[in-house]
Amino acid sequence: MASSLNIADKTHNVLVEIGDMTLFVKRYFKSFFTIPFEWRELLRQCYVVGNKSLLLVAVTGFILGLVFTLQSRPTLAQFGAVSWMPSMVGISIVREIGPVITALVCAGKIASGMGAEIGSMRVTEQIDAMEVSGTNPFKYLVVTRITATTLMLPLLIIFGDAVALFGSALVEYLKGGVSFVLYFNKVFDAITFNDVVPATIKSFFFGFVIGLVGCYKGYYCEKGTAGVGKASNSAVVYASMILFVVDFIAVFISDIFFEI
Incomplete structure (x- = not known):
């Protein structure tokens, strides 16, 4: 009996969380289309999110290309299909592995950072001070x-995809003597319009999910320093889970509209 009540409470909490997040999305779009817009803060956040994540994305992509090629090469060699390596790696990275791995890495860095930053402002009552002073903290933050x-x-x-392909090309150059020009020629011959467009479209949704979850968890952070840590941790967990759901939906839709 107690376990069933516990499950019911957890289900209720999840549904409430989904409802609150839906209202948060609605409030975002309502604020987005109202003036004035914080252009200077937007540019600063683009620098923080983009430029300061380049090194992490580059290292992750390079290691991904190295490991993926090193692990796949012996299997393809058994079937005499090493020549298919550039095509296989290129399509796999561009369509699925690159976007998902990069999004997960960015979720760990960006979502947790936003959750902790906005959560700290909530705990120290800086957001309340912005409201009192007449500033719209939701629009600004x-x-x-x-x-x-x-x-x-x-x-x-x-x-990240470009760096991963470079890492894969480096392995092929060292292990198989394949030149970089030949490698990338085979990659670009294999990649088609139907590979690039769905991956690009879903990457925008990945970014939206990461920013949404990080800001939501921080904006409604519980009081105290423990609440900031909880907001930062839950932002990463929730963002990662939603990313997989969004990726599944995107793959399902792309199979319908782009597999001709």
Whole structure:
């Protein structure tokens, strides 16, 4: 009996969380289309989200390309299909592995940072002070951050894909003597319009989810320093879970509209 009540309470909490997040999204779009817009803060957040994540994305992408190629090469060699390596790696990274891995890495860095930053402002009553002074804290803190992640994550994913392909090309050059020019020629011959467009479109949704969850958890942070830590941790967990759901929906829709 107690376990069933516990499950019911958890289900209720999840549904309430979904409802609150839906209202948060509605409030974002309502604030986004009202003037004035915080352009200076948006540019600053684009710098924070984009530029300061380049090194992390580059290291992750490079190691991803190295490991993926090193692990796949022996299997393809058994079937005499090593020549398919550039095509296989290129399509896999561009369509699925690159966007998802980069989004998860950025969720760990960006969502947790936003949750902790806005949560600290909530705990120290800085947000309340902004409301009293006549400033719209939601528009200044939330709208700019969500918009920045939505715009910057596709660029980070493209950069991460390029670095991952370079790492894969480096392995092929060292292990198989394949030149960089030949490798990338095969990659670009294999990648089609139907590979690039769905991956690019869903990367915008990945960025929106990361910014949304990070800002939501921080904006409604519980009081105390423990609440800030909880907001930062739950932002990463929730963002990662929603990213997988969004990716599944995006793959399902792309299979319908782009598989001709």
